[in-house]
Amino acid sequence: MGNKVNEIKRIVQDTKSLPTLPGIVLKISKLAEDDKSSVNEIARLISSDHILSAKVLKLVNSPFYGFSGRVSTISNALILLGVNVIRSLALSSSIFEIMEKSVVGLWEHSFGAAVAANTIAKILQLPDAEEISTAALLHDIGKAIIKIKLEEDYNQLISIIKEKDISMIDAEHEFLGTGHPEIGEWIARTWFLPEKLIEPIACHHNVKKSVIHKTKTAAVHLADILVKASDFGFSGDDIVPRIQTEAWDKLDLNEKILEEIVQETEDRLIEAKNFSLEIQTSGEKQS
């Protein structure tokens, strides 16, 4: 079993064969981290890439972020939403492409989780709602990596899940000796993503493990459960896991607030379904 884990780690960390983030996204990330860089500098950088600009604007105006139809230029987007949000958007638009290449169901699951996470963040008035959405979009990136890099193992996992009626994460531990949260964390580190995105990826099935970004992790954990409960997309199994006590307490949930979150999420998922189809077909046209 240990050999298998090492093999997976080697494959995942072999950066040459990995899906890469475009250089421009990494540059934006660096600029955003640097307090000295100005909004104009970042706007100029994004605007220099027309395809990225278009994608970012499309996302800003999508139900995904809920600013529907109000933002038409990158500088406007930056002023309205701030540097961190735009960084997330640039990152998300690249992740879309990687996820799209894996499995449609998984992509929809991730996209739905992002919508749910955004709704959770807004209703609970959590800080950094957009980063929480991005973290949710990325939460199962490890599954996409398994599917892209270890297709045979992925298919094996799917049959184990069906045969034993267990969840993807349990099947992974049984068959791979590791899980998609760990694999996701490895790839997130090779992409130099910030810790506030890494922790929700690494801990969304075990909120207790999260140290610094527990609220974000709890929000992503809940978002994952809600999309599964809603039967939106396909994450590899059809088992709704329980809301972990740590998450329930951290988010200070109760029946009334949960009801509000579910209602709003369901409404936005209807829109999201259409948007998801739209972005998939527009992607086909481009390639």
Added chain:
Amino acid sequence: MQKIPLALAFEGMILAQEIKNPDNPEGPPLCGKGVVLSSSLIERLNKIGVQSITVEGHPVKIEGEKTLDEELSSLDYRFRKVKDDPSMKILREIYRVQIIKAKN
């Protein structure tokens, strides 16, 4: 609410979401939420090139779509591993109400 192709729209349906102008999605909407469709309005939307609209309730049966009973038993099936968890019972109940509402 239900999103339907404009071809299946008929008089009396109520818009659950505003209709965006297909030529200028970022501009003002063609029609606001809550508007009751008339046949002349449907015709006008058709001329403008609107493809689909979102209406209240669930007026159109789509082939392959699950019935209420099927939806509810598939909900129970998805929650099969957390049947005894008190907070998951609450969550399942919330979804049950949502499903029933969406079907009416």
